Amino acid sequence: xxxxxxxxxxHTPTMITDLARxxxxxxxxxxxxxxxxxxxxxxxxxxxAEILTALYFHHLRVDPADxxxxxxxxxxxxxxxxxxMLYTALAHRGFFPIEWLMTFRELNSHLQxxxxxxxxxxxxxxxxxxxxxxxxxxxxxxxxxxxxxxxRVYAILGDGEINAGVIWEGALVASKFQLDNLTAIxxxxxxxxxxxxxxxxxxEPIADKWRAFGWHVIEIHGHNVAQILDxxxxxxxxxxxxxxxxxxxxKGKGVSFMENDPYWHGSPPNEKQFDAAREELQAEVTxxxx
Amino acid sequence: MAELIRETWGAPYxxxxxxxxxxxxxxxxxPNVVVLSADVSNSDHSGMFEAVYPERFFNVxxxxxxxxxxxxxxxxxxxxxxxxxxxxxxxTRALEQIRTHLCYGQQNVKLAGAYxxxxxxxxxxxxxxxxxxxxxxxxxxxxxxxxxxxxxxKKLLPKIVEWQGPVFFxxxxxxxxxxxxxxxxxxxxxxxxxxxxxxxxILCCGVMVARVLQAAKRLYEQGIRVQVVELHTIxxxxxxxxxxxxxxxxxxxxxxxxxxxxxxxxxxAEVLAESLPVPMERVGIADTFAESGPYPELMDKYGLxxxxxxxxxxxxxARKRK
Numbered sequence: 206x207x208x209x210x211x212x213x214x215x216h217t218p219t220m221i222t223d224l225a226r227x228x229x230x231x232x233x234x235x236x237x238x239x240x241x242x243x244x245x246x247x248x249x250x251x252x253x254a255e256i257l258t259a260l261y262f263h264h265l266r267v268d269p270a271d272x273x274x275x276x277x278x279x280x281x282x283x284x285x286x287x288x289x290m291l292y293t294a295l296a297h298r299g300f301f302p303i304e305w306l307m308t309f310r311e312l313n314s315h316l317q318x319x320x321x322x323x324x325x326x327x328x329x330x331x332x333x334x335x336x337x338x339x340x341x342x343x344x345x346x347x348x349x350x351x352x353x354x355x356x357r358v359y360a361i362l363g364d365g366e367i368n369a370g371v372i373w374e375g376a377l378v379a380s381k382f383q384l385d386n387l388t389a390i391x392x393x394x395x396x397x398x399x400x401x402x403x404x405x406x407x408x409e410p411i412a413d414k415w416r417a418f419g420w421h422v423i424e425i426h427g428h429n430v431a432q433i434l435d436x437x438x439x440x441x442x443x444x445x446x447x448x449x450x451x452x453x454x455x456k457g458k459g460v461s462f463m464e465n466d467p468y469w470h471g472s473p474p475n476e477k478q479f480d481a482a483r484e485e486l487q488a489e490v491t492x493x494x495x
Numbered sequence: 496m497a498e499l500i501r502e503t504w505g506a507p508y509x510x511x512x513x514x515x516x517x518x519x520x521x522x523x524x525x526p527n528v529v530v531l532s533a534d535v536s537n538s539d540h541s542g543m544f545e546a547v548y549p550e551r552f553f554n555v556x557x558x559x560x561x562x563x564x565x566x567x568x569x570x571x572x573x574x575x576x577x578x579x580x581x582x583x584x585x586x587t588r589a590l591e592q593i594r595t596h597l598c599y600g601q602q603n604v605k606l607a608g609a610y611x612x613x614x615x616x617x618x619x620x621x622x623x624x625x626x627x628x629x630x631x632x633x634x635x636x637x638x639x640x641x642x643x644x645x646x647x648x649k650k651l652l653p654k655i656v657e658w659q660g661p662v663f664f665x666x667x668x669x670x671x672x673x674x675x676x677x678x679x680x681x682x683x684x685x686x687x688x689x690x691x692x693x694x695x696x697i698l699c700c701g702v703m704v705a706r707v708l709q710a711a712k713r714l715y716e717q718g719i720r721v722q723v724v725e726l727h728t729i730x731x732x733x734x735x736x737x738x739x740x741x742x743x744x745x746x747x748x749x750x751x752x753x754x755x756x757x758x759x760x761x762x763x764a765e766v767l768a769e770s771l772p773v774p775m776e777r778v779g780i781a782d783t784f785a786e787s788g789p790y791p792e793l794m795d796k797y798g799l800x801x802x803x804x805x806x807x808x809x810x811x812x813a814r815k816r817k
Binding site: 279323330331333334340341342344346347348351352370371374377378382 | 560576599600
């Protein structure tokens with residue numbers, strides 16, 4: 206299996222299966238990171254696993270040997286709390302040694318509790334305070350247009366994150382300037398820190414909201430790698446407006462007792478929970494291997 | 496040194512027009528500069544840039560957090576964005592964006608803060624900006640530059656663009672007399688001795704520099720020798736010069752169009768209290784909101800009069816002689 210599947214619209218069953226398996230391997234890695242230091246965010250990291258895997262191992266044009274390559278695609282990871290999964294994807298893509306991963310959130314680590322661009326190769330902007338992704342992405346997309354560059358901008362948002370007003374300021378800006386080189390991806394897992402999005406802050410009808418703001422909307426199953434790959438290609442072909450992929454996901458995906466439970470937004474597992482989670486995730490890896 | 500200040504001050508000239516003209520000049524020499532606005536470009540005169548370089552001007556609407564975030568996107572892509580809105584909005588609405596991305600994320604974004612101090616005088620305290628320096632000074636990696644006259648606006652803007660890292664450029668709205676001659680060449684981070692004296696040093700910034708020079712002249716007639724130092728850069732502060740002045744005159748006064756809490760006075764007090772305490776007086780707005788009214792009278796009422804500066808100098812000297 207190649208490390209990276211070359212950019213293109215051909216998505217073979219082998220490639221899809223391989224990427225799906227990697228997403229579960231990355232979940233196992235994130236589980237170890239959060240368990241080892243008893244700190245970090247599992248739920249939102251697990252829900253975004255396939256999305257990040259599809260981007261970093263196929264769709265994004267980036268160069269781990271030259272993270273500041275001017276013509277790279279930009280990924281703004283706006284839901285910064287889920288960064289354990291981002292770090293895992295970056296390390297396996299070759300941006301930094303995989304050994305760094307187990308230093309997550311330690312003193313003197315390259316991997317801060319939330320993303321930071323000075324310490325971690327491959328990070329574009331800090332994240333954690335929610336809501337920046339769309340407006341920063343709009344600035345990057347305007348810059349790419351001024352440069353007459355084909356580089357594209359991707360912003361990964363949380364569904365709780367879109368409670369923030371600045372998200373919608375950015376949505377207006379991207380629409381006004383018809384930024385068709387910008388793709389937002391909404392990790393719509395339906396759960397935020399203290400409860401379900403329905404209970405905490407109802408945001409439905411989400412697709413209609415983005416359409417009303419002038420965006421092209423694509424709705425997919427966010428753990429289905431084939432759908433993610435197709436949606437990313439589809440969004441690249443939208444003209445005259447920005448696109449958003451609304452990816453229906455499951456918070457805590459892959460571990461039965463973590464799924465859809467707000468407790469697992471920011472709580473680490475104990476030993477028993479760790480063992481149970483590891484077993485379930487390992488079973489998924491094995492299933493995708495066969 | 497004396498030739499830094501014009502013998503006869505020029506006729507009052509609009510600071511915002513000077514800024515607009517400076518932006519146009521900058522556009523000629525710096526193709527990587529883009530100008531962003533939160534829909535006040537006919538107030539702050541950044542619209543003068545738009546008229547010449549429409550393809551490098553972006554109005555994001557009345558959305559200051561997005562203004563800063565869009566600028567971050569440009570900076571990340573190699574441009575030098577100059578974001579424009581009122582100072583109080585940068586220091587309040589957009590503060591989280593500024594802290595997270597400009598200061599922590601070290602993005603090379605310049606903030607042109609319009610209508611600073613009391614200069615939006617008639618619009619009143621909702622629009623006046625009297626605590627922005629205190630707010631920004633506490634943020635790591637932020638530089639703060641305050642031009643004193645239209646000449647300084649034009650001389651400092653290119654240096655701000657060439658400075659690596661975020662800068663808050665604190666601009667006055669109104670017409671003020673050009674005081675500097677053509678040989679005035681400010682460097683970011685370096686204070687400038689504008690007038691020598693032995694009895695007391697007045698450290699000042701912004702349009703208050705002109706008032707300080709007036710006060711120094713009157714005090715000279717009364718036999719008091721005032722050293723006048725312009726600290727156009729509040730951060731990074733020219734600590735060496737502050738120490739040198741404190742040693743030389745053994746009394747200092749700070750003068751600024753800002754709250755006495757946390758601005759230039761606070762910065763100087765921090766430097767001197769730890770290493771070289773000398774009698775010190777702060778001239779500024781006394782921890783209160785101001786009100787609507789004509790600019791010069793408003794400044795006088797809220798503690799920034801020439802007389803208030805003279806009194807502060809005399810108090811500092813008197814304390815020294817005890």
